[in-house]
Structure formats: structure tokens, C-alpha cells
Amino acid sequence: MHYLSTRGYAASSDSSVQFSEILLGGLAPDGGLFLPKQYPQVSLAELDRWRTLSYAELAFEVLRKFATDIPESDLRTITSKTYTAEVYKNARPDEASEAITPLRVLFERDGKKMIIQALSNGPTLAFKDMAMQLLGNLFEYALAKTHAELNIFGATSGDTGSAAEYAMRGKQGIRVFMLSPHQKMSAFQTAQMFSLQDQNIFNIAVTGVFDDCQDMVKAVSNDLEFKNRHKIGTVNSINWARVVAQVVYYFRGYLSATTNNDQRVSFTVPSGNFGNICAGHIARMMGLPIAQLVVATNENDVLDEFFRTGIYRVRKSAETYHTTSPSMDISKASNFERFIFDLLDGDTQRVKALFQKVETSGGFDLSGGPGSDGDEFKKIAQFGFVSGKSVHIDRLKTIQDVQRDYGITIDTHTADGIKVALEHLQENIPMLVLETALPAKFNETIREALGRDAERPVGFENIETLPQRFEVMAPDVDTIKAWIAKQTNL
Numbered sequence: 495m496h497y498l499s500t501r502g503y504a505a506s507s508d509s510s511v512q513f514s515e516i517l518l519g520g521l522a523p524d525g526g527l528f529l530p531k532q533y534p535q536v537s538l539a540e541l542d543r544w545r546t547l548s549y550a551e552l553a554f555e556v557l558r559k560f561a562t563d564i565p566e567s568d569l570r571t572i573t574s575k576t577y578t579a580e581v582y583k584n585a586r587p588d589e590a591s592e593a594i595t596p597l598r599v600l601f602e603r604d605g606k607k608m609i610i611q612a613l614s615n616g617p618t619l620a621f622k623d624m625a626m627q628l629l630g631n632l633f634e635y636a637l638a639k640t641h642a643e644l645n646i647f648g649a650t651s652g653d654t655g656s657a658a659e660y661a662m663r664g665k666q667g668i669r670v671f672m673l674s675p676h677q678k679m680s681a682f683q684t685a686q687m688f689s690l691q692d693q694n695i696f697n698i699a700v701t702g703v704f705d706d707c708q709d710m711v712k713a714v715s716n717d718l719e720f721k722n723r724h725k726i727g728t729v730n731s732i733n734w735a736r737v738v739a740q741v742v743y744y745f746r747g748y749l750s751a752t753t754n755n756d757q758r759v760s761f762t763v764p765s766g767n768f769g770n771i772c773a774g775h776i777a778r779m780m781g782l783p784i785a786q787l788v789v790a791t792n793e794n795d796v797l798d799e800f801f802r803t804g805i806y807r808v809r810k811s812a813e814t815y816h817t818t819s820p821s822m823d824i825s826k827a828s829n830f831e832r833f834i835f836d837l838l839d840g841d842t843q844r845v846k847a848l849f850q851k852v853e854t855s856g857g858f859d860l861s862g863g864p865g866s867d868g869d870e871f872k873k874i875a876q877f878g879f880v881s882g883k884s885v886h887i888d889r890l891k892t893i894q895d896v897q898r899d900y901g902i903t904i905d906t907h908t909a910d911g912i913k914v915a916l917e918h919l920q921e922n923i924p925m926l927v928l929e930t931a932l933p934a935k936f937n938e939t940i941r942e943a944l945g946r947d948a949e950r951p952v953g954f955e956n957i958e959t960l961p962q963r964f965e966v967m968a969p970d971v972d973t974i975k976a977w978i979a980k981q982t983n984l
């Protein structure tokens with residue numbers, strides 16, 4: 495399996511980039527995102543054979559199609575160590591942990607069926623664990639082979655940082671330096687990260703806001719000499735291995751919700767950076783019988799706008815709202831370029847021009863209207879994409895409705911998904927809504943909706959009282975550089 499950049503790097507037939515080479519990196523050298531030169535296909539016979547596999551075995555079957563340069567026996571060891579009931583143990587009491595991503599039917603009436611697929615039973619109670627846990631094991635494996643080290647440096651306002659830390663804790667050859675805004679995360683999220691006592695995890699509370707943290711990460715990333723000397727890397731949502739790991743649960747969800755391959759299902763995905771639903775798009779391109787891919791956004795509706803109009807208009811920081819589904823508060827969807835590449839039939843010149851236009855003019859227009867950059871919006875339906883939007887009052891109402899009618903508490907992001915899914919239900923096509931977090935993580939809004947606290951999984955009862963280990967630091971680039979240099983002994 496060979497990879498190319500959405501902007502043309504390694505596109506020629508004699509150049510060869512493989513999975514292991516892009517595993518530890520971020521953007522392609524030309525600023526694009528890596529994609530396989532061709533999506534591997536899954537035959538219906540193969541799909542049938544996969545019906546009886548465990549999650550770990552299924553993950554192996556999907557991954558081996560993309561990671562062709564990792565020996566199969568190694569890959570099998572890595573997937574079976576990652577997807578265990580022990581790692582994904584935070585299932586609700588009546589769910590089976592062994593299923594890893596258990597399904598729960600909410601209702602079935604008039605031929606319409608709504609199902610929740612739980613993706614948030616991992617260590618940090620959000621779907622990012624699904625991919626990050628695999629990444630931790632893949633990184634450790636790849637670094638051990640080359641006797642190399644990696645220092646992961648990032649900024650977080652919540653879910654990504656904790657998922658990265660729980661995936662990398664105790665891993666040989668890896669350190670994590672994670673910036674977060676001092677006293678700005680919820681008590682639960684802070685406790686999750688800061689209570690880690692592992693010697694390779696460094697939490698840095700920056701006396702500023704999230705943007706200050708991100709600016710520090712950018713400044714360090716732009717200092718190539720420092721970056722190379724200290725082996726700095728990232729684990730952001732454009733990482734290709736993360737996307738591939740997410741492809742697996744679309745197959746799992748489909749296979750669990752159907753009995754034969756003549757059936758189709760749809761998925762609704764609470765979306766921010768377009769990483770999760772991009773994996774659904776790839777599963778569909780591989781031949782998985784998906785009818786619709788429903789993009790659900792919150793008040794930050796840049797993606798909903800595109801899928802309704804063909805106009806992609808990124809927002810400025812001042813136009814990016816802080817919402818009660820905060821992990822979807824994005825102004826620019828970092829994985830979106832991967833879908834645009836497919837929408838434009840792999841025309842790397844045009845992809846490059848459009849995303850340069852995003853930088854210079856804040857967006858592009860594929861509506862086919864006067865002065866637009868193209869008319870590919872008319873092809874959107876061919877890819878199954880539709881969209882919708884949910885705002886704070888919808889979120890509260892959905893949390894209340896689902897609690898009353900089905901007796902389960904859902905988190906705010908999943909509530910956005912369910913609200914939008916209801917607008918796109920089709921007869922005889924089960925709708926799977928991806929549950930992207932457990933409600934305990936966003937308890938403030940659960941209290942607002944239900945007047946009581948969300949239940950916490952076993953082991954999280956007193957997390958706020960555990961001893962915390964973190965460093966407070968001013969938002970200053972030289973200070974953080976000096977500190978990283980000291981910790982890495984270079």
C-alpha cells in the first residue's frame with residue numbers, strides 16, 4: 495500500500511511512501527494530508543467472514559490492508575493487546591465490555607430504527623481512545639525497531655490531551671508534554687490528566703487561555719532545529735493511523751447491526767475536525783454498505799454549511815463559539831481536505847489551490863454558482879453525505895428526552911448526534927449514532943438538563959481527590975523550550 499499527499503507529494507507511480515513512514519509524522523512535506531493511492535476493497539465474501547470476528551481480530555483484518563509494511567504477526571500482537579475488555583472496561587453496567595463498541599437499540603417503530611454505538615468505554619471516556627490506544631502501541635513498536643525516541647508535544651482543552659496521555663503512559667521511548675490552560679478545564683478533565691503519576695507524562699498548566707497554549711505549540715513546531723534536536727512529534731487528528739483505527743468501528747457497527755450484506759445502515763457522527771466521519775467515508779469507499787453519513791455539528795456549523803450549500807467558509811477565532819459540546823468547537827476542520835480530494839477525483843492541483851485559498855481568503859465555493867471554484871457540490875449525494883446542526887437548547891432537550899424515553903444518560907456531543915439523526919431517519923435503514931463521550935465528562939450540562947449528576951463509571955468516583963502532578967508555567971516560548979530541553983536531558 496503506497497500513500498500520496500492530497501496536494502501531490504509522492505503521487506508519481508515510482509515514488510513510494512508506506513504506512514510506517516507516515517505513522518510518526520503529521521502533514522505531508524507539501525502541507526497536504528496523506529491518503530492511500532487506492533482504497534483497499536472489501537469483498538462481500540470477506541465481509542461475511544468478518545461477521546464472527548472479535549473486535550481485535552477485525553481491527554487486524556482492516557489494518558493489514560493499510561499497514562502492509564508491518565509484518566502480520568506483529569500487527570496481530572498489537573491489535574490483540576489494544577482492543578481488550580480490560581482497556582475498554584467503562585461500558586455501562588448492562589453492556590458487554592467484550593464487544594468494545596457495544597450497540598444499544600433506542601427504538602424501532604414504523605420500520606425506523608435508531609441505535610447508539612458506544613465508542614467511549616476506553617480509559618478517558620471519549621471516542622478518541624479508540625484510535626489513540628492503538629497509536630500508543632504502534633508508536634512503541636515502531637520506536638523500538640529503530641531504537642528511537644519521541645517527545646510528543648501538544649496543547650489540549652480536554653479530550654485529545656487526556657486520550658494521548660493515557661495511550662502513551664509508561665511506553666518505552668515516548669514522553670508526552672501536554673499544555674493546557676491553567677484552571678480552565680473542568681475539574682474532572684483536570685483530574686483525569688493531572689493525576690497521572692507516570693514519569694514519561696508531563697502536564698504543563700499555562701497561565702493563559704487555550705489559544706496561548708496553541709501558539710506555544712506552533713512556535714516550537716516552527717523551530718525546525720529545536721524540533722529535530724529534541725525529536726518533537728504530535729498526535730493530532732490528521733494522523734493517518736488514527737483515521738485507519740477509526741475505520742474499524744464502522745465495520746464493527748455495520749456487522750453487529752445487520753445479518754446479511756444486502757442490508758444497509760447509516761451513521762450519524764458528532765463532528766468537529768472531520769476525523770471521525772472521514773473514517774466512515776473511507777469505510778464506505780472500501781465497499782461497506784453505508785447508505786448515509788450524517789454530519790452533526792453544534793453551533794460551530796462550518797461543516798453543516800458546506801454539506802448544505804457547497805460553500806466552505808472557515809471561521810475566525812472570534813466567530814468560534816465556546817459551547818456545551820466543546821470537543822466540536824472548531825473553526826476549520828483539519829481532516830476535511832481528505833474528503834475534498836476524493837470529491838475532486840484526486841485532482842491534487844485543484845486541492846492544493848483550494849486549500850491555499852482557505853489560507854488567503856478563508857474558504858472556497860464548490861456550489862457551481864456564479865464565480866464559484868467548481869460545481870462538485872452536485873456530487874455530494876453520491877458519497878452519502880448529509881448534515882444537520884444542534885444548539886444548546888436542542889442538546890438539553892435531547893438529553894431529557896433520551897433519559898425519559900429510554901432510561902439512559904447521554905453526553906452533550908452524542909445529544910447533538912441524536913438530534914440530527916432524527917431528521918435523517920429512513921425506513922428499513924438502521925441509523926447508528928456514534929456515542930463519542932460518556933456523560934460524566936460533561937457533568938455541568940447534565941446537571942442543567944436533568945437536575946442531577948451523571949453517573950460515573952467504577953473507579954472514577956473520587957478522581958478529583960487524587961494527588962495531582964503538574965507544572966505551572968507562563969505562556970512563554972523560551973521557558974517551555976528550556977524546560978523540555980531539561981526533561982529530555984539534551
Ligand SMILES: *Cc1c(COP(=O)(O)O)cnc(C)c1O
Nearest residue numbers: 653765766767768769770821930
Ligand atoms: C473529538 C471529539 C468529537 C469530534 O470528532 P472529530 O473527529 O474532530 O470530528 C466529538 N465528540 C467528542 C466527545 C470528541 O472528543
